[in-house]
Amino acid sequence: MEKHFQFNSLEWSGWTIVSVCAVLVVLVSIILLFRYERRLVSHGIGNALIALRISALILILLTFLEPVLTWSFNTEKTGRLIVALDVSDSMNTQDRHASKLEKLQLARALKMIGNDQIDARLDRWEAAYAAGEEPAWVEESETANPEKRTQLAESRRENLETIFDEIDQMSRKEIAQKLLTNPAHPILDQLKQRGDIDLVLFAGDAVPTEQTTLENSLAEVPDQVHMELSNLSQALKAAGSGSESGNSPISGYVLLTDGRDNSQLDPVSTAEQLGQMKVPVYPVLLGSANQPKDISVSALDYPQTAFKDDKPLLKARIGTSGFEGQDVRVALMQGDQELAVKRFKSSGVSQLLEFELGSDKPGRQEYRLETDILPGETREDNNEKTFAINFVDDKSHVLLVEETARWEFRFLHNALERDKRIDLQQVLFEQPYMGLLPQPFFPNQLLINAPQPNQVADNNAEQPKPFADKDLIIIGDVSPEHVQEEHWKQIQAFVGDQGGTLVLLAGKKYLPLQHRSQTLNELLPVKDLSVVDWNQANFKVPPNERGMHLALTPEGELEPLFQFDATPDVNRDIWKNLPGHLWFLQGTLKPGATVLAYGLSPFNAPLNEERDGVIVVRQYGAGQVIWIGIDSTWRWRFRMGDRYHHRFWGQLARWAARNKASAGNEFVKFSLNKTDVDAGEIATATARWTQVYLKEHPNIKSTVEIVRAAEPDQIVASFELQTQKNNPQLQEANLPELDPGEYELRLKPSTQQPGDKEIVTPLFVHEVKTIELGNLASNPQLLTEMAESSGGKLLTPGTIDELLELIPNLNQEISNQDEVSLWDHWLILVLIMGILTVEWALRKLNGLP
Structure with missing residues (x-):
């Protein structure tokens, strides 16, 4: 232990000078006082x-x-190394x-070949293979x-x-297992000599494990790791087994x-954060750098519910690699029946195929998309996917209300x-009418069947519901003159009591800024509205680049009405590249x-997702209200025609019909966000109570029982719905994990x-056809970025011995x-x-003063 004595203020020369000067002044004063006091007291008292x-x-x-x-002293720090497989x-x-x-490099790494006598010969063989020659x-x-x-x-x-x-x-998993526990070269045991080692298994999640697990077969792993996913970020958040070393720093x-x-997370960002804490990441790359030979059904995009006699579209992304120039056959099957076949010539990149689906009878229809298995494929268990669509014998009944035939109304x-x-009815209040026809082309009145002034009210008669069939x-840019408070009250009942969907389209003239309706204010999902106008600010750029473009939130990406492509990244790009909007x-x-x-500001202004929300939804009673803060969805047709504009509004109409058709009664609507899920996929059950019923029963609780459809008397699981703090009418909860099969959920x-x-x-749980198998190539680029961002290094099975040099000792003395x-x-x-005091x-x- 070393001790030091120092004066901190000596670092500031100005303060030191002032202090010394002050002391000298006081010292002079003391001396002068001493000379005076010597004449009054004895010599000893004066000296004291x-x-x-x-x-x-x-x-x-x-x-x-x-x-x-x-004083300084040294302490011993015991670090931990997380080894994640x-x-x-x-x-x-x-x-x-x-x-x-x-293969030769891997064989040497696994000690299947090589020793001191023949290593030089193996080096020559590697050089020959690298040069494309026979050794x-x-x-x-x-x-x-x-x-x-x-x-x-x-x-x-x-x-x-x-x-x-x-x-x-x-398999790659077996190779990793042998690299760690190979008796001929036990890397894991050698690392343990340098400090504490925590072992982790990871996939979609990470769980701690023991070395005995690695030494045995890894054919079965805990269900909680979710093998159907890969989440490198989760692996970097693993804290180990939580044993005695659990409190030691990583x-x-x-x-x-x-x-x-x-x-869909960013493991590089997580690795960078670890690098800032001086925690390096050392990925060991497993798998060939060569593209595997494989045909796979990567992703499917389809509506979970469609109307009978409708033609819903299946979009399938087929992964192809290693079979360039060969014909690939893709078949749409229903049972043993072949519904459609498409062929294409593989180019080594994924291919997007479209199939029309249809059924002339209502009910749930199961399909299977499969490709032929070509000779030499790396995997044969990713060549097919099953899916199902629920066909409904109905139409979506829509009422469109506008003031004038503005561009948004026309398209x-x-x-x-x-x-x-879609069964469409329109109301257009202001339209040209020359009186040649008995009535205008569109209805120009919003009838609500209100009681007439002279009509005697019958309290026992059921009040009319003017929008019960919708x-x-x-509602577009309507004026307060044509849509008054009594209309808004009927619309409110349509949403809150009947479970309908209301869309409010922003308007430059009237809606909602010119309205003073308390009911409208209550229905709106937003408040404190203000106009943002980019019309002149970037008018000179091409039309598709002008204005504010849209991006989806994570909640929006889950809603079917926003899905234009089966691949999430492609869908995000479609939305961001749609033509922008000049007014908001x-x-x-x-x-x-x-x-x-x-909205994404055209001038890269600071983003506030909540403040810049363009499409906003809010549950209201048994239904919902959607606010669209622009008046120009028609701009999505620029150089694209009907492709996205028609699809969005068509999907919205079907989405609204499904919500109103949810299970329930006049008091509650009960639904699932997905009726068809893969095993392990999260699904949410929702109960929406009417405001009137909730006032009578404010403490109501809801339990959901799950039974198999084939065994309705056997309850598989049950759970309680939780009331949402920000919306007491809404009760939600995630479903527990269920085995594949057909179930019924009872409220x-x-x-x-x-x-x-x-x-x-109903609920249908499918066997997992993992997206993991859509691309089997290893990804050294991502691992390199992770290693460099954290201050680590990318290793291979052949260079895994470098770990012993990169991690010399986990037990370190810290000063x-x-x-x-x-x-x-x-x-x-x-x-x-x-x-x-003594003085x-x-x-x-x-006797001194």
């Missing part, structure tokens, strides 16, 4: 007084100079397509006999081919993985009018409102309701320093006050 005064002065000077006592589905791949060079199996110096040379060369070649065959039978991560990641009317599965009402009503979200799409309220009809909705400041210690104040008393006792 000056000694006391100088002592107090020295202590005060020391206080000004801020003396600090510091990827066990996702892609790690079950056998890289038979690997080059001979890669010289026998050197001339080994034997002069041509016959023996031929026999020896053939023997060595066959031996190497046998080793290559063994490697072809190993010194680094070793990831044995192929680099596949489909979590929206055309989009909905041409859709055979699923969706779209910006507002603040109300409690319970959710932003589905927000069980805590209060007795009129009637004995059960509230039931610590502690200090005690003397200048503000209480003892200094006591000494100064004590000295001054004062001594003066008084001797």
